[in-house]
Amino acid sequence: MSNNGNTSKGKIVLGVIGYDCHSVGNKILEVFFTEKGFQVTNLGVMVSQDEFIDAAIETAADAILVSSLYGHGLIDCQGFRDRCVERGMEDIILYVGGNLVVGKTPFSEVEEKFKQMGFDRVFPPDVDLEEVARLLEQDIHARRTGKH
Amino acid sequence: MSNNGNTSKGKIVLGVIGYDCHSVGNKILEVFFTEKGFQVTNLGVMVSQDEFIDAAIETAADAILVSSLYGHGLIDCQGFRDRCVERGMEDIILYVGGNLVVGKTPFSEVEEKFKQMGFDRVFPPDVDLEEVARLLEQDIHARRTGKH
Amino acid sequence: MKGLERIQKEAFLQERETVLTSWPTGKDVDLKEAIAYQKQIPESKRFSLAMEEAKRTKTLLTQPRAGVALPEEHIRLLKYLEVEGEADLLPTTIDAYTRQNRYTEAQEGIEKSQAAGKSLLNGFPAVNHGVKVCRQVTEAVARPVQVRHGTPDARLLAEITLAGGFTSFEGGGISYNIPYAKKVPLEQSIKYWKYVDALVGYYEEEGVRINREPFGPLTGTLVPPCISHAVGILEGLFALAQGVKSITLGYGQGGNLIQDVAAVRTLRQLAEEYFTSEGFTDYHLTIVFHQWMGGFPEDEAKAFAVIGWGTVAAVFSGAEKVIVKSPHEAFGIPTKEANAEGLRATRQLIHMLTDQSMPESSELTRESDLIREEVKAILDGVWKLGEGNWETGTIRAFQSGVLDVPFAPSLFNLGKILPARDNDGFIRILQPGNVPLGNKILAYHRERLEERAKVEGRPVNFQMVTDDIYAISKGHLVGRPRSSSSIKIGSQR
Amino acid sequence: MKGLERIQKEAFLQERETVLTSWPTGKDVDLKEAIAYQKQIPESKRFSLAMEEAKRTKTLLTQPRAGVALPEEHIRLLKYLEVEGEADLLPTTIDAYTRQNRYTEAQEGIEKSQAAGKSLLNGFPAVNHGVKVCRQVTEAVARPVQVRHGTPDARLLAEITLAGGFTSFEGGGISYNIPYAKKVPLEQSIKYWKYVDALVGYYEEEGVRINREPFGPLTGTLVPPCISHAVGILEGLFALAQGVKSITLGYGQGGNLIQDVAAVRTLRQLAEEYFTSEGFTDYHLTIVFHQWMGGFPEDEAKAFAVIGWGTVAAVFSGAEKVIVKSPHEAFGIPTKEANAEGLRATRQLIHMLTDQSMPESSELTRESDLIREEVKAILDGVWKLGEGNWETGTIRAFQSGVLDVPFAPSLFNLGKILPARDNDGFIRILQPGNVPLGNKILAYHRERLEERAKVEGRPVNFQMVTDDIYAISKGHLVGRPRSSSSIKIGSQR
Ligand code: B12
Numbered sequence A, B: 001m002s003n004n005g006n007t008s009k010g011k012i013v014l015g016v017i018g019y020d021c022h023s024v025g026n027k028i029l030e031v032f033f034t035e036k037g038f039q040v041t042n043l044g045v046m047v048s049q050d051e052f053i054d055a056a057i058e059t060a061a062d063a064i065l066v067s068s069l070y071g072h073g074l075i076d077c078q079g080f081r082d083r084c085v086e087r088g089m090e091d092i093i094l095y096v097g098g099n100l101v102v103g104k105t106p107f108s109e110v111e112e113k114f115k116q117m118g119f120d121r122v123f124p125p126d127v128d129l130e131e132v133a134r135l136l137e138q139d140i141h142a143r144r145t146g147k148h
Numbered sequence C, D: 001m002k003g004l005e006r007i008q009k010e011a012f013l014q015e016r017e018t019v020l021t022s023w024p025t026g027k028d029v030d031l032k033e034a035i036a037y038q039k040q041i042p043e044s045k046r047f048s049l050a051m052e053e054a055k056r057t058k059t060l061l062t063q064p065r066a067g068v069a070l071p072e073e074h075i076r077l078l079k080y081l082e083v084e085g086e087a088d089l090l091p092t093t094i095d096a097y098t099r100q101n102r103y104t105e106a107q108e109g110i111e112k113s114q115a116a117g118k119s120l121l122n123g124f125p126a127v128n129h130g131v132k133v134c135r136q137v138t139e140a141v142a143r144p145v146q147v148r149h150g151t152p153d154a155r156l157l158a159e160i161t162l163a164g165g166f167t168s169f170e171g172g173g174i175s176y177n178i179p180y181a182k183k184v185p186l187e188q189s190i191k192y193w194k195y196v197d198a199l200v201g202y203y204e205e206e207g208v209r210i211n212r213e214p215f216g217p218l219t220g221t222l223v224p225p226c227i228s229h230a231v232g233i234l235e236g237l238f239a240l241a242q243g244v245k246s247i248t249l250g251y252g253q254g255g256n257l258i259q260d261v262a263a264v265r266t267l268r269q270l271a272e273e274y275f276t277s278e279g280f281t282d283y284h285l286t287i288v289f290h291q292w293m294g295g296f297p298e299d300e301a302k303a304f305a306v307i308g309w310g311t312v313a314a315v316f317s318g319a320e321k322v323i324v325k326s327p328h329e330a331f332g333i334p335t336k337e338a339n340a341e342g343l344r345a346t347r348q349l350i351h352m353l354t355d356q357s358m359p360e361s362s363e364l365t366r367e368s369d370l371i372r373e374e375v376k377a378i379l380d381g382v383w384k385l386g387e388g389n390w391e392t393g394t395i396r397a398f399q400s401g402v403l404d405v406p407f408a409p410s411l412f413n414l415g416k417i418l419p420a421r422d423n424d425g426f427i428r429i430l431q432p433g434n435v436p437l438g439n440k441i442l443a444y445h446r447e448r449l450e451e452r453a454k455v456e457g458r459p460v461n462f463q464m465v466t467d468d469i470y471a472i473s474k475g476h477l478v479g480r481p482r483s484s485s486s487i488k489i490g491s492q493r
């Protein structure tokens, strides 16, 4: 867990959901978003929905960035937004990225499924992280200024 | 040009049609059909329709085996059967094989086109030559006994 | 057997009771019947024999990874890989819920897959399916089949699949914990795996040989050979101590041909040395080479290139088996077609290279010597920490970082070691953490990395590591900074 | 320049008249204007500079083969290969009618292609399209473009394409006759190509450098390196004699890595030696490596493997350019997609291997020495026959079989030489015909073949040759008899 000081662009919680052990991308995301000036709480791999939400509440996070690489993304992420609502975090920004479903699938299909589940943005593994950082900054700004 | 003596299964003329220089397969076909007991007249590469027919007439051949590898097969083979008819060889067996058209094309399409042009049998490059020898023996037998 | 103890048969049989009652399907395992069943499996389907034959004839066998949620679909998949993929050996890859003993979630995955009409699980949930279904799988194919997974506690999985006719079982107490789990103490997983090895030892005593294969590549990402070798040798010792006789140690491709060839050679030599000096003699050792285990390029044509290079290294290394990737690797679990494509590309190259060999060279000798020294330094450290016991040594070594796997998710891994490539693409150690390699060796690693840094005009730092992690997926071996690539025209794109 | 004469400028200019009037489009060539046109082509599109830069930076450039009947479609194709294929250099492959100067048939092909809405020609009929369309093609792309063909009499083609903005021209009086024609006397084709080289020399004198590339692979089928090297060096000498300054000699992959690396190294060294000793000094020499030029496997995954292996050999050989095959090779002219796939697979491997090198070894030295001796023996023979003139020597050498290309269609090639692979996959000489290699060398070849024969339990004979011709397309390098393959499990299929 790292903190880039008071110039923070926002507070985010990172982690890999479910029983997924893929730790390499997660370590890179931590370093990347920290360098970009976000305050990062990294929960590492094998994180449950409630662990994500606990950490988000505890740190008063603006966004949760969920990774899923191993293919069980659909099952593991089901009801994530509902759970956030239940726990009073209805307006938290939810991003999800990685190899989200089992097998090579057109990304538009994947995106739609996860958007239906309440994720604000959905990313394929080859996403340009610079672009994600820009979007995240925007989204956090919009959330803080109540513009979303 | 080789001759396997009087046990011949039939007389055939071999060659690569048009302006096609692919000589390797042709050399192999010569060795193969000779070993199989056919009397082979091999005209080599770059053979015109008339050269094929001349050789067939001269040797009283049962069959002409045309190769085309370089893609111009459709253009080069056009009217081959008609030319045979014109020159009094209407009942000669005509086989064609190789990479007959430009580009990877479903073989059934290729086969149909060449059959329409009057070829009795059409073969892809990966044909089992043993099978061809069997068919050729049958076809020659049928032709000689007037059964086709 | 100096530094290890064999599990007591009574203790083992007692533990079995708990294991078999941990999920309903466990009750169908009858060890006597299972042994009888295993005995009637034809020799042509026995994994250990295929591996022995490969070693004898200097053949490289191909094996894919593959597993889906539902039995019929799984059988169709394996048959396809056998016929269209020309696979020599077959896998059954287990889903990730089963790997974490989450049989309830696995059941949900099975049901959802049935409903969806396609697999929503990333593998075959063998425990939920049980012994009978496993036998249907292993009986449906002509080749030997292995269980491939990543399970810290694989006791029930082993019971069910061995009774189910599988003749080889992948994994180990270190290699199926540190890269695959977060909160399982190493002591625990080593204990669980002692059970698995003892079960295999039990089959062995009863005349049924089961092949065991520790998972060599670990996190698959820039793992220095000395680290995975040390782990593999330790897991080999653990297995032999419980009566395992057919053992296959693994190595994941690094990407530099010389390092990869040196790695496989030294793995074989070192394992023999350590095994023998522990007093083991009547075992059969073979080596499996994994095609590139890190991030793949998305483009399928480029993925074929990576698969090809892995095959070249596998052949020249002299391994007995190669684990094959597919052109879908970067995206998701491959379709059966894509999986077979990877296998056929591999097959073609194996055959084209089978009559060729890597010539001896000073570079190869240098690298082999280096790896040998490194592994000995690490295992010396482990032995010292263990005060005469390899198991204790291993646990303490991970605690203290004497053994340290880069990028691993486990809380029981120190995670201080950092690898990076040198200017020729060899994987070197940038930060040793507490791995006791000694100053001479570390200076050599540093020197090679400084050489690269100079060429790239930047300091040796973490950016290099990140660049190297992405490199192959972005089309390179060494992750150069944008401006300094040595390819001029080619890299302008 | 001892053994060669430069064509007289007057004679050359006179011959031009005939050439340019041999087909209507010839009249559009205005040499002065063409030179001015060539001079304004940006440096980034000049082939010779790209090759020089590749040599300086030790880079391997990729180039596909590609050509279709109609201009718009051809431009689309090249742009696709440039962008999606990441090709460093572009080709324009000429159709087979144009290659035989059958412009009437080519015209028919253009028209039928227009009618069919797809290319019915196996290349781009540049002569029929003329100067203006050629300029449209070369202007449409960002990379240097080369004319690739197989034309015994390429005088008009050269006139039109060089005026059309192409900056490199493949071929030679031997290499574009013997493998590509049947009835064209060698004397004729060498004369025609003297004209082409003189035309390039003319451009050179006027300050425009055109790259020239003799066709190395010849029949692409088991050609021993000494044969293609001898031909390449002779064609290099012919070109230099006419004032060519940028020359790229070629070699087609044999399949054994050591032989391929040795071949490229020796080709470079020997060419430098012969060129210098003929008094040429201010030329620029580079080497092009062709991925496997013989029969390909039909399966695309397997074809990718062959492409990959060709890339490995190309990188390790140190060539400046690699000519890339596609996964459609066994079937037909590739689609642009398939062509780009071959290019991208090649690109990935080049980048992954760029930081690696083939270590020195005794095998490599042995093979290099052997090739050097062989080439010298052959070229000594040519020189003797020529009585002080390389051109005469070449013509007589082919007459007598001192130079002999295996499996060639030309009536002016003796066709007595027969190659076959030895037990390690090296291409050896089974029947030397009249190639004067000397007893020691021939005994070595024989010995190596006998070694294979022993392993296979059959005599050294023509069956081996046939088996070797098919081998790669059937998934092997060495064409073993069915029963004796060294791969056991793998080959049972
Ligand atoms: C290395 C690896 C492993 C290692 C992991 C070691 C470790 N502890 O990390 C090992 C060998 C242990 C492993 C195991 C398994 N793996 Co794995 N693995 C890979 C591999 C080859 C590379 C992953 C990697 O590290 N990439 C490098 C990093 C930098 O990239 P990344 O992980 O993609 O992360 C980046 C992006 O995805 C993105 N991103 C990720 N999350 C998020 C979130 C947000 C919000 C955003 C914006 C971006 C983003 O940014 C990250 C940084 O750039 C991939 C395939 C590939 N990509 O080539 C398969 C892959 C991910 N594994 C896969 C599978 C299935 C498994 C297993 C289940 C085994 C199996 N059945 O084959 C087990 C997992 C068991 C478990 N419990 O989780 C599948 C997933 C399939 C699917 N989704 O359909 C893949 C795709 C391979 C495949 N084609 O089959 N694996």
Ligand code: B12
Pocket: B019, B020, B021, B022, B023, B024, B025, B026, B028, B029, B065, B066, B067, B068, B069, B070, B071, B072, B095, B096, B097, B098, B099, B100, B101, B102, B103, B104, B123, B124, B125, B126, B127, B132, D065, D093, D094, D095, D096, D099, D122, D123, D150, D179, D180, D217, D218, D219, D220, D221, D293, D294, D295, D296, D297, D328, D329, D330, D331, D332, D333, D334, D407, D408, D409, D469
């Ligand atoms: C070697 C080769 C060359 C060599 C030929 C040397 C020589 N003189 O023989 C060189 C390099 C010179 C060459 C040149 C060209 N080639 Co070329 N060549 C090949 C290659 C790689 C192998 C051919 C070969 O020798 N195979 C081995 C022999 C044993 O097999 P085979 O030729 O297929 O013959 C067997 C079967 O086809 C069958 N068969 C053949 N005829 C018949 C007839 C009957 C009746 C039967 C039953 C069976 C049968 O039996 C034969 C023996 O087993 C093929 C691609 C491939 N197959 O991988 C391309 C290929 C044939 N060439 C091709 C082309 C286009 C050319 C060129 C026009 C250049 C260009 N545009 O790319 C020029 C030809 C110029 C000309 N005037 O002809 C294309 C044809 C494209 C198409 N049909 O769509 C191919 C398919 C490559 C490709 N995919 O683009 N080529």
